[in-house]
Each structure stands twice: as C-alpha cells, then as structure tokens.
Amino acid sequence: MYVSPVREPLISGEKSYTKVTEDIYAPMTGKPGKLWFGGLTLALIALGFGLFSIFITVWDGIGTWGLDRTIGWGWGITNFVWWVGIGHAGTFISAILLLFRQKWRTSINRSAEAMTIFAVMCAGLFPLIHMGRLPLGFFIFPYPNTRDVWVNFNSPLLWDVFAISTYLTVSLLFWYMGLIPDIGTIRDRLKEGIKKKIYWFLSFGWTGSARHWARHESMSLILAGLAAPLVLSVHTIVSFDFATSVIPGWHTTIFPPYFVSGAVFSGFAMVLTLMIITRKAINLEDYITKSHLESMNKIIIATGSIVGIAYITELFIAWYSGVVYEQYAFVNRAFGPYWWAYWIMMTCNVITPQLFWFKKIRRSFAATFVISIFVNIGMWFERFVIIVTSLHRDFLPSSWSMYSPTWVEVGIYIGTFGLFFTLFFLFIRFFPVIAIAEVKSVLKTSTEKFIKKGK
Amino acid sequence: MYKSFEFSKKIKSFLIAMMVIGAVLAVAGVAMNLDHTHRIWANVLLNGFFFIAIAMSAGFFVIVHVLGESGWHTAVQRIPEAMSMYVPVGGVLMLLVLVGMHDIYHWSHTEHLDEILQGKAPYLNPIFFSIRTVAYIVIWSLLVIWFRKTSLKTDSNDDIRLFNKQRTIAGIFIVIFAVTSSTSAWDWIMSIDSHWFSTLFGWYMFISTFVSAVAIIIVLLFVLKRMGYMEHVNDEHLHDLGKYLFGFSIFWAYLWVSQYLLIWYSNIPEETIYYVKRIQDFEALFYGNVIINFLAPFLILMARGTKRRLNWLIAAAAIVFIGHWIDVYLAIMPGAIGHAEFGILEIGMTVLVAGIFLYVFFTNFAKAPVVPENHPFFKESFDYDNIR
C-alpha cells in the first residue's frame, strides 16, 4: 500500500516487528514500580470511599443526596452521562476510524477501548444507585413474572438499559477479539508456568493462521460497522433521557447528534489525559507520537466546535421559538444562580479547544494535557448545566429550588474514579496497552524507519 | 495520462435542450398558476435551495477530505469541485426568492404579525433576511471559487505550499459553513413554517443535501464513465463512494428519527403542528420519504458487492437523489402552499434548474484536468483497498 512521503510517520524511531513486540511487552514484565503500586493504592482507597458512600445511599435513602422535589437528578446522573460520554472514545476510535481507514488509531485503540469499558462500567453504576429502591432494580428487565407486568418500552431509561448493556457487551467483545492475537503474543513470550497457562486460556488458542486473520478482519470490519451506529445510538439514547421530556432546556431536537459529538469530545479528552501520562510512564513515546496527538486534537476541535455550535443553536432557537419557558431556561442558564457552571462549560468546551487551531499547541503534549483536563471539566459541567439548571427552574416558579451536592454524592463520584483507575492500573499491567498486531500491520508504512530484522 | 474532459457539442446541445424543455414547461406551469403565485415561488425556492445546497455540499465534500488528509478522494475530487462552481450561478436563482418572499414567508408581512412573530421580527424581517441571503451567496461563492482556483493552480505547480493553502481555505470554509449551513436552512426553509422551530433542522437539511451531493457525484461519475472518461476510477473508489451513500443515508435516517421521535414523544402542539400538517396532507410522501431515503439505499448498498458495481450504485444514487428532492419538497410545500401539488410546474422548474446545474458543472469540469495530479496524496488513491 502506497503512502505519500509527505505524510509524517506515525511511529518514531527505528522499529522492527520484534522491537514492537518487545516495546509493548516490556511494561508487563518485571516487578511493577512504586508508581504503579502507589497509584493502585490510591485508586483502591477512592473505590472504598465510593463503596461506603453507596452503602450510605442505599441504607439511609436518596435523601442523603442533595436532591429535592424539584430536582430529581443531580450529580448522579451528571456523572452517569459524563462517564458514558467518556466511554465513547474507544469504540469511536476502533470502529469509526477503522471505517475511515485512519491508521493512527492502531496505537491508541486498545487503551481507549479499555477506557471505554471501564468508563461504561462506572457510568452503569449511577442509574442503579440513583434508584430509590435498588434491591428492586431488577424490575427494569422484561422478565416473565406472575403479575404479567412487563416494562414500559416508551421509557428512555429503559432504552438506556438496552443501549448501555448492548454497548458494554459489544465493546467488550470487540475489545477482546482484538486482544486475542496480542494475548497470543504475550503467551508465546512467557516461559512455561501458570501464567502461560492462563494466557493460553485467554488467547483462545490463537495461532496466527491466515484463515483466522481473514475472518478476524472481516469480523472486525462488520463489528466496526455495527459499533459505529451503536456508538451513536448510546449517547443518542442518553440524550433522549432528557430530550423526550417537556422540560425547557431538555426538550430540544438537536440533542442526539450534539450529545454524541460531546461524548466523543469528552472521550478523546480523557484518552488524551491518560495516554499522555501513560506513554511517559511506560515508555511508549515512540508509538504515541505528536502525529497521534495532532490527529486526536483535530477531532477535539471538530467535535468541540460541533458542541459549541449546538450551544449557540440552542440559545438562538430558544429566543427564536418565542416560547417563554424556553427563553427563560436559557437566560437562567447564562445569568441565573448557576451562571458560573454555564460559563465554566462555555469556556472549557467552546473556547479552549479552539486553541488547537494553532499547530504548535495541538502538537504540544503539555498544552494538550492541560486543555484535555479543561475539556473533561467542561464536559462535566455541560451535563450539570443541562440537568440541574433546567430542572431547578422549570415551568412553575412556585417549585423552583436550588441544588448542591452532599458528601455522599461526591464520594460516589470519587469512588467511580477509584473503580476506573483500579481497572486501568490492572489493565496496563496485565494486557498489552497497544494493539501489537495492528501496529505491526501498519509498521512499514507508518514508521520513521522500518528495519527488517536480520537473519 | 488521464483523458481530459471535453464539453462536446453533443452534450452541450443535450443540456440546452434540457434547459429549454424545462423552461417551456416551467413557463407553462407559471402561466397556469398565476392565480396562486405562492406555488411558483415555492418551486423557485425548492430548486434554488436544493441545487445550491448540493453545490455547497460538494464543496464541503472536497474540503473535508482535504482537512482529513485523505488520499483516495483525489481520484474523483474534480467532480465535486466542478459541482461547487454552481454556487455563484445558483445564487442568482436564490436572489429571485427575495422577490417572491411575500408569497412564501408569512413573517414577511410585517404589517400583521401575531405576538410570536413580532418577537421574531428582529431576526425574521425582509431587510435582514435579504442581507443574510445575499451574504450567504457572496461568501459561499467566494469560498468555492477561492478553493477551486487554488486547486487548479496545483495542476501547473507542485509546490507543497499550495496544498497547505488548500488546507487553510478548507479550515475557513468549514468554520463558515458550519454556521451558515444551519442558519441558511433556518432562514430559507424553517421560517416558512414561521412558528415552528427545531434546533436540529439545520443539520438535518445539511445531511439531506450532502447525501444528494454524494448521489450526484456518483451519477456524474457514471455519466462520465459512460462517455469514456474517468477510467482511472476503480472499484475501490466506487466502494468508498457507495459507503458514503450508504452511511450518510443511515445518518440522515438517524437525524430524521431523532427529530421526529422527540417531537412525537413530547407531543407539544407548537412542534407537532409541523408533522401533523405533513402527515395529513402529504401522507404517502411523508412515509415514502423514509422508505426512499433510508430503506432503499440501506437494502441496496448493504452488501459489499453492490457498492462496487456501478449499476447498483447508480440505481441507489438515483433513488436517493429523487428522494431528497422529495425531502426538500416536503420541507417547503406544506408551509408554502399548504397541500401537495405536483405538475408541469414542478417538473419544468426542476428540469430547468438541473439543466443549468449540469451545464455549469460540465463547463467547469472541462476547464481543468480530471484529476489533481500534483496532489501530494494523489498516488495513494490507486494503492489501497477495502477490507473484504
């Protein structure tokens, strides 16, 4: 496959196939470092705090949260949407970019997909624990029962159940199918022993047969074809949670594509935040290069700008609609008691990503790191703004109210960080962080200098 | 090496004939409808908007690939490039809409407006509307011409800076178009149902015209291939175009469902009125629209083979093109004339404008080599394949 010499190499340094294997396998060998143990411990502490907060929530009731008769959802659902959004980068990278033949995806898709799965797990927690009666949460599944009661298929929350679980399942399958050849690689590097047996088991007996590869590619492509609309559908359905209502600020038709765009936006930001650290920590700088950074940052500008346009569209149409409730909802967002949340959102999501128009900035790891964190914050506030500022002042002024979180809600949020990072730390230790086989497949065309190993 | 296109007499006379027939039918149609001029103006708007939006979408097709640093598209790039040159010509037609404004836009009758329209008046008033219309046309024309010029320069100059300049233009293009594609759709189309509003509307109309543009690229490719040009375009290119048509048809359906489902679900009269009108008076078209624009391309192009075979592809493209004309028809007519009307006026007007569009296209296509050979990624276009 011809590649124009004008294109910048994706992978720096002199690489051979063996070198790729060695480089990516390296972080999994030897004793884990202090940093890793320290990080894992911190993550576990956060997880523990989260579990305690969840315990309090279930034991004492949702009253331990800062919600009230007017504001039924607060941090919980904000965090849910935020985490689901983050969970959009991985599958977007591996599915949609696969369809668009973007080679740079190969270095980041593995870890991004892992983040997707972990983020969706964190996200999935919230709809569960925000229920007043968690022990009866199984009512949301349409299972046959003696009362002949099924479920309400009109409910976007029910759609969510299907969407999130399908998404998690398909993402897991997709991720794991991609992992099989690489687990095979790890397996073959290990000396005989229990570890090798485990990886043998996990590798599903991968041989590298051309027939398998052909099927694997075919499957991956179609899975990508399925996953692409699936990614869209998940955040679309999450947006339906709000947009199907009649609440001003929630009910607007632009929500589905705008939410999807925002999700990819925040997902990429999170991937960037983590990968910029990870590549340093486990010496993968050659594989995740400025070229990757630039490509990802371009997507950040694109999605960020779509989000920005959506904000402005909403604002303008709210005025244009001539509906007093709509108009008030947006005036209230910008100038009401939660004005600060709105302007944090606007600054972080609309203004900061525009800095990536400057080539220097979008190719700077330090700048990208900072901006990615801004985007993470901004996207959290976006959901907060949508949920809380729309609810706290809706139709009847008599019921208007204010919301602030309690430590329990904050604790649960911290706990999901704990869960996310616990899994992430385990992942980088026990699985190849970069898709070895996929990098090899683009190695010749994408490396600064490809060396064919001697005999 | 690549056979340059010659705008032969034969084609020219065919297109002139097409325009003449269209013009005759259109004039006849106008004559028949002098008592309800809003139908005439609605048709001017319909075809004026549809083709200028397609031309602009074709321009968008090129610049988005430039920004995405794509290589494969260079094999067909000159087709959408030439299509985009219709923007300044079509702009003239859109200016006509300003003349017939009062027959289409309820809000332009500034003397008797209800409360809501009075509220919108700072935005929806004849003067500001005209300013915006002119601005869209001028800015869009400048953009497509600027890009086209730069692109043509590469034919004689392989300076990489020209490519970088293309990227700069593309950046400016996308920023401006990101905003104006929505606002123009609100202005020209959404404001016909002057009380109604939908935040998604701009994006929905954009995707509709974008799919149409892809369809026309395929149609034109087919025509050119039939005439013996563009032989370098291989199955992989068709496959990619097919994927676009397939993918964006689904995306269009996604937006259609998003808008419909949300409005259906909340069932708030100020929003449902839009669909109620369409379902009541245009029922067959309303549901047909979804079948033609979603189900047909979806089923035809799902298999790998059909995307690679020009005959299947052209069938899908033709259906989709007609489908999206209907889509725009559905967006305009219920508000502008209130009920379904289809006759020689519609046919004539469409044939006429399509003729002009094609004439402009072929004229421009003939002006330059059929491929940008000095494009840095040009060679990539001939060494890639789609996974089976």
Add this chain to the structure above:
Amino acid sequence: MKEYWRSLEDLLPAEEAPQEKKSSVVLSDTDSSKNTRRDFLKYFGFSIASAAVLAGCERPVKKAIPYLIQPEEVKPGTANYYASTFYDGAEMVPILVKVRDGRPIKIEGNDLCQMTGGSASARVQASLLNLYDESRPAQPTLDGNPIRWEDVDAQLTETLTNWDASKEFVIVTSSVISPSTKKLIADFIAKYPFVVHETFDAYSYSALREAYKQGFGEAILPSFRFDKAKLVVGFNADFLGTWLQPTVFGRQYAAARKLTGGQREMMRHIQFEPIMTLTGSNADERVPMPAVDEAYYLAALYSELAQKVGLSVPAVKAPEAIAKVADELAAAKGQSLVVSGTNNIDIQTLVVEINHLLQNIGQTVLVDQPVNLYQGNDKAYEALLTRMESDKVGAVLFWETNPVYHAPLQGRTEEAIKKVPLRIAVQSQQTETALFCNYQLPAPHFLERWDDTELVKGVYTLMQPAIRPLFKTRTAQENLMAWAGFDGTYYDYLKLFWKENIYTAELAKGKQFETFWKVSLRDGIVADAGKASESVSYIGADVASVLKVNSTSQSGNDLELVLYQNVPVGDGTLANNPWLQELPEPVSRVCWDNYVSVSPAFAALRGWTQGDVVEVNGVELPVLVQPGQGRNTLAVAVGYGRSNAGRVASDLGQNVYPFVTLNNGHRSYLVPKVEATATSSTYELAATQSHHSMEGRALVRETTIAEYLENPASGNEMHEKVEKLHTSLYHEHEYKGHHWGMVIDLNSCIGCNACVVACSAENNVPVVGRNEVRRSHEMHWIRLDRYYSGDTDNPEVVRQPVMCQHCDNAPCENVCPVAATNHSSEGINQMAYNRCIGTRYCNNNCPYKVRRFNWYDYTGADTIPNNRVDVAGMTLDLKRMVLNPDVTVRAKGVIEKCSMCIQRIQDKKLTAKKDGRQLADGEIKTACQQTCPTDAITFGDMNDPNSKVSQLLKDARQYGLLEELHTLPSVVYLSKVRNKDKNKTLS
C-alpha cells in the same frame, strides 16, 4: 345526603339483608370474563384493605390481636361516621368522625351544618392527630407524683367540703359554649357557693364584646354575614384565616363572590391592614396601613360617613383611600360590612358605630343572633389576677386553659398563680400553666368524650366519643360531678339536660325524646328556629370622644410590632400537632417556625435578608421579608415557643405572648414601639416556596369583574388560542366509562390550606419535619402556590392549588421504565407503589412538579432497620393509628402523588354497584373537595354531560395549567376575577 348512623340497626334494616348476597359477587363480576391480572390495578384502590399492613408487607406483622367478641358496629373494611363537634376554645365546627376498625382516622365537616356546609378548616381536621399525641397527659399527678383518680376525688371533695368561705375557688375555663356544661357549672356553684367561674380566652376579642355593650347595651358577639354584603371593608381582620369563625366566614365570602351558576354580581372586598394576612391577600384592593393608625383610619372613615348623613361630628382629615372607601360604603348602605380584628375598644367602638351608620345592623351584622364564642373579658381576668395577688383566691382550676402561656402579662399571671394555695389543671394536652399546678388531671381529647354546644341561640350540636379514652383521663365535667357528689355520668347529665331543656315535641316532629335523641346524635346538629333570636337595640356609644383622641395619625418613624395568629397554628393551643406544624403558612409558605416579617423596604434599609436573625426587644427571630407589609411594621406570629407542649411543638420558634400588654383593660396584640437590631447569626426557615413571581407566565389567569361581564373569557384569551392549536401526533384515548375530572375555581379558593390537611389525613401523607422541608423534601400532595405581582410594597396576590393534574398525555407516565405509573381507563394517572423503583424520572418530567419522593424512611415501611427519619413521631404505634388503611403507606425510595382519592372513587363505585344503581354525580368527593370551605373544588365525571364538572367545563373561564404543552390535564382551573377597576386604585 349521607346517612350518619350510630348503631347497626340504623344502618341495616332487616329487609335489606339480602343485599349482602349481591355484594358478594361483585368482586368477580366484571364486564369481561377475561378477568386477568390486568384488572389488578382496577382493584388496586380497594383491594388493599389491609394497606397499613401491606406497607410493611416484607416484614412480619408484629401485633395482631383478634376480637374475642366482635363489636356489632365494627365491620372490617367499612368505615363508620360519627357526628360530633370540634371546639378548641376558639373555633366551633360540627364534624363527622370517620372511624375504621375502632380508630378515628379522619375528621370531616358535618354537611348538615348550614354554616359550614360540611367544610372544616385545617386546624379542625388536624385536631385528630392530637388524639394520638404521645405527649398527652396520661395519668393524674399530684405535685409531679402519680395519683389515683379515687384519691384525687377524695382529697378534693374533702378540700371543697371544708372550704374557707372567705376565699374563692376559681374555675377558669375557656369560653363555654355548652349549655349543659354551663348548667353543670351552675349546679356546682350552687353546691359550693364559693366557687367562681371565670372565662379566659387564649386569644382575646374582649374589646369587641365591650364595644357592643357600649353600642347595644349587651356584650354580645353578633353573627356576621359576609354573604349578604356587597362591600366588605376589613381592618386588620383576618376573617378568612383566624378571626372568630374563619370556616364560616370563608364559606360566606366565597358564596358572595362566586361567578358560577349564572351569578353575575360579586362582593367587593377592601382590606386595610399592617401585615399581609390570608384575608388581605384575597382582597380586591388592599391598603397597607400602620397598625398604630387603625383607630385614626376608622375615625376618619366614621367622620366621613357621618358627614355624609349630616351628622355633626368632629372632622378628621381622612387619608385618600379612606375618603374613597367612604364613598363606596355610602353607596352600599345596608349591604356592606366593616370589620376589625383588633382588640382595642376605640377601634371596635368605631366599627360598631360605622356599621350602624351604614345601616348594616340587622343586615350583615346580626345583633339578634349573637354567637357564644369568645366570652372572655380581659377586665374580668385582670380583676381575677388582682384577687389572686391579694390572696383572695384559695384555689384555681384551669379547665383546658393556659394563661401562663397565652397571657403572661409581664409575669403577672405566673406570680399571681403562685400565690394561690391550691392549683389544679384539667387538661387534654400539656400546658405551661400545668407546670404551676399541684394537681394535673388529664382530660380526654374531644373525640373521646361527650358534650354539646350552642353556638348561636337555638342551634345545638352534640359531641360524642368516637373512641374509648386512650389514657386514664376524665372530663372536667365528670370531675365536677364527682367532687360535687352528683350521680351518674356526664352522659346521663347531658341527656337529661337535653330532655329537659332542648327537647320539644315540635322540634322532634312529634317523636318521643329517645327517638329525638338518637336522631340528634345521628345528625349531630339540631336547630330550633323558635329560639333563634334575641333582641337588642341601639343605644349608641360616645363616639365624639373617641374621634377626638384618634383624630391624627400616630405613625412616625418608630417600629411597631404586630402579634398575629397564623393560619396553621392559630393561638398555639393545638401547636403540638405535626400536620399543623408542617402546614405552610398560606402567605409566607413557611412552616415549622415563627419569624419576624418585615417589609421589603425596611429590609433593604437595614440590609436584612431572609434568614438573618434579628433581635426584637430581646427576642431573637429570623427575618422573613414580606411584600405588602407596612413600611415600619414588624410582625410575629403567636402560638410558637411553647415550653411545655409536648414532643413536636416544644421549642419551635419563639414565644411572643410576653409582648402582650393590657390596653384600656384589653389585651393588646400591638406593640407601638420596638427596637430591632441585627445579630450576627442566621437561621434557615423551612420555606416551601422560594420564588414568588409568576415570571409573566399565564399560570393563574385573572381579570376584573367589568372585563369579565363584557367578555367572560377575558384574561383567559390564551385558552382559545391554545385550543386552536390543539394538534397531536396520536389520537386521544377513548374513555368509555367514567372520565374523572376536577374543576378548581380560582375565584373561590381563598388559600386556607384546609385541603392540604384533608389530603394528608386521607392519604397518609408523611410528615417530614423542619429540616427536610428546608431541603425541599416536603411531601404534601396538594400545595397552594402563591404568587405576588406588582408593587412589592403592596403586591397583588394570586393563589393556585396544585396537585397531580392527571394529564391524559402525561409526560411522567411515558418515562417510567417499569410501568409503575400509567393511565387508568377512567383517566386517572395512577401509581403502583409496589412497582416503583424510584428513578424520579417521572418527577423530573412532570411540568407541575407534583410528584413526591420518599427521600428517607419517613413512615417505617422500609425493610432496612435503623434508618428512619421521623422527627414528629409519626411512626410511633400510637400515631400510626391515624393511618387510613385504604391507602398504602409508601416505603422509602418510592414516588407518590395525588391519586384523586382513588380509594374514595372505588368505594362509591362499589356502593353504587352493590345498590344496583348508577353512580350519582357528586357522590364521590375527593378529600380536598369535601373539606373545602369555599367549594372551590368540584370533582366528577367529564363523560357525563350533566355532571357539575361538565357544566363547569363550559365556563369561559376554564383553562388547563400549562395547557400549551398539550398535557391534557384532567384538572381544570377557572380564572380569577377581581372586583376592582383596572384603572383606578384606592392607594
């Protein structure tokens, strides 16, 4: 008309027995033979007969004791209604007590009473909860030690027998309106002549009676007829909320202002007041008036009116508004009414004279039908104190009175009582006064005892026990009988009294006394037209001197403090009541506390905001900024700061009764000059509404009478526009049988909050406490939204009762993932609590925000132990007796909301079905509708073209709240009409 019966014989005549068979097939007899589980919800309303148990269905039932011998009148699952009377020393309302399985579970108004029409105020209904108050005195004590009743009787009989006749034995009662009790007291005095009976009212209106004494020679309290007036001018009189007989007045008021049923005339109401009262907020025009100037305003009014009829009186320069009002009053002679709520002899004298000038006596002021309420005389009370201080009193018995709390009079009361050697308290609730008493004798709650009343001459009601006394209590009457050695029980005494004094053959329509007695007991009320009137005649007071003293404005820069009763707590007698404490004050919408309200201008001047704690003459109170309040007026509600009231009320708010002083011998609730200083602390009030503007939204639609008469749809023009745009993407569901609907007439609703308590009692709505209300966790299913508009110094007020609107296109139903809320075939938005998993999605989507979530375990229905949030003791076994077994007690984590009293609907449907007849219109009454004093709420079948609801739906004033959203609410509002000229105002 309902049949109220007392015994089984009354209910079931022998020949009706076969009916039983019919009823037994009802459960399986549905229109479809395919009687599957889908009928589950249909039966939901009544099949939960054991709902109180069901609430805890995951737990074993701890206590279930079967009857050994079932009492004949107790039929499981069926409620008995007993007619009785509520009287707490202030208000008297004939009631029906709903008793289920031996437990009184609800109080409703007795609809045989013409004055109340079956309505009851919030306090009347809530008084039920005082029955189950765990803080009630349960045992007689002597100096803090338990003592047996026999010993009490022995000791006191001995004391009385050996009495030193130079000393008085004083019985201090609240106003006694019971003729039999009066006679008993007289009999007691006859036996022990040294006994003196004194009347002490918790809140005093003695100046009113004295004014009539001056004007008419008799210290009477006339009957007021607001319904006969075309113009009512109120001066600081909260007659819709607390003044004299608010339930009755509210009803009269609304009747005179209703525009339904073809009525085209509407009474006009002008209110002059220093603070924003419930009444003032309903006025067509309200003029803020400094409290210290009330006498001056009235003097000016009198002077203006007198000049109009050519009397020569000293001229008083009238404020502009008064001059205009005088013109209006002069034009409505004989059809107007001027009232004042201030306990000031000058003011009341002026009011009497004004009404006389206006020829209202005999028209709207019926001096020949005096009301027996508020018989207390402050001068007499002061005299009693003086006698106590000078050791002339040997013993004092406080009979359900609490002067230490209600009239401390700068410690005088307390000191005087201490000087009395023997002090006895007979009380059904804990009181501060009892703390000073040797004998503390527990009395039964009024639902546990016998009594009668004669409110107006010739109108008798009976009070009968609805439950056996829960504690070792004895009525004061029985105490007296025991100590005097009278035979029999008080029931016997009462019955005999009725036989001798009330029964006449004419009244009994020729029946024997026993029959008369039974009928009276069943009906609860007997009116003897023959005894109806007394005659008094005008003699006239010395107005000139009053005018002279009050001829100038007294208001300056001094801060004045107004002490007022608020609607929920009133004088504080029933303060230990969770329902009342959680009831939002209708104007401020704050509950669980009192506060000092200040005008916005004054707050701005001092830089105070709501929640700042300020010190008013040494009492620290949180600030509430009250639009419409007088510029230099501060106001604090009395009834709070109880130091010995029981678990709920003790230490709630601050007691401001110590500010009350005697003025011309009458207790004055106005402190003309106070100091208020800021402190550094803040205190969060439990407010149920924090935003007070409608934000220009068409929520409460209103018009003026002139516009209304021209175009009945005026103010409601939007409705027609919305109807025109009534598009939908799906067909409306057909409701083949009933389609329940409700119409709320905003022109009738006065915002008294009676419906809130009715709903809470009927539907087991949890009480959550102050802290939860602060967090906006209140649970009321119906609320009274209140909005201000216009000038903050004198805003217009509108109110809107909002409960679940039972939308036919309900945004909440759509989104429940587990189908826990959906629409019944009769158009009711129903909740299956057992199915709810608590996502709160429905609540988010409800545009009306009427859904309520059980944030904590408020009810004890949760399976997890040790997590209850119950500050008011509502989950105590004793208080749980008040639960309505027809309504599920909701568990933690469940959404609940108005069900349109589905249990009542099903009950009446079943009754009709058992009787084999069509359900009649009006037969079903929701709890809120039943109790509404103003009949603002109408419930019925919208499918029945002749139903009252259907008729009201034709009114041009009807509209749906947020109807532009196409939620198709089944609750419909009728717009409000103000009787005022849009372009002219008084002030």
Add this chain to the structure above:
Amino acid sequence: MAEKAFVSGYYLDDKDLVDGIKALQEKNIEIADVRTPFPVHGLDKVLKMRRSRLPRAGFIAGVVGAAIGFGFQAWVFTEAWPLNFGGKPYLSVPSFIPVTFELTVLMAAFALVFGFLISSKLGPGADTIIFDEEVTNDRFQILLEVKGGNSEALQSELQAAGAEGVKHHEV
C-alpha cells in the same frame, strides 16, 4: 507414532512470504496453512480463500434480533397487557426503535463473534498447535503437510521459495 507431520518455513517479511507462497503455488504444492503475526495485506487473494460467510451470519442474526425486538415490544404493548402511557398509542412504533436497534446490533455482534470463534475453532482452552512461538512476534510461517514421508523434499522446496529457516514437525 505421529498422526501427522508438517514442514514449516518462515520468513521475516510479508512481501517475501507472499513471494514464497506464489513460488510454491507455481509448483502446485499445497499449502496447509500460513501463519503470520499480523493480517498480511492481500494474502487472502493469494491463497484464494473463500470470502467469509460471517457477514451473512451477522445479517441474519441482525434481522432475527430486529424481529424479536420489535415483535416482543409490540406483543407486550398490544397483546400481553396494553397500558395507556401518557396517551401514547399502544403500538407506539417510534418508541420501539431504540430497543429494536439495540437488539439488532447485539444479536448481529454475537453472531459475528461466535461465528468467528466457531468457524475458526477458537475459544477458551481451544486445542490448537503452535509450531513456532515466534509467529506471534515477527515470523511469517508457511506450513506444508507432509504426506508420504517426503519431508526433506518439501523442506528444500521451502528453502527454494526463500524461507529463512525450515523445520519438520510431528503432531
């Protein structure tokens, strides 16, 4: 006694591998298997592999998923217990779209993944033989089945076809 014997040869570059395969194919030597560390571009064409039937399986499963998804929802709402939610029609088709879509994707994905695993005989604890552990690293391996003891000949053919190293394996 070995049941089967194989000869393997390995290459260090995918181009060399493809050339080697072509050389062997010219000599009509049947190639038992080719094993590579990553999917080699165009190998499927060279080896004349049949196009995978996975897409078809995915499509069928998708259709089944859609039918089940839509059918079940429609049945619940119209037959099992028709409930009135917010006045929506019982057969509220737009509401059924999301769940139908999700089930379509889920079923198709399952079919693809399990179709892949089953047709490739891969899975947890699958019984496969690895001839050279370096295949998952950098070696491109051709496997020829030894039929009738001509292992040596095959080895030299492989060497002739450019293999970097050859080996005999018995299983």
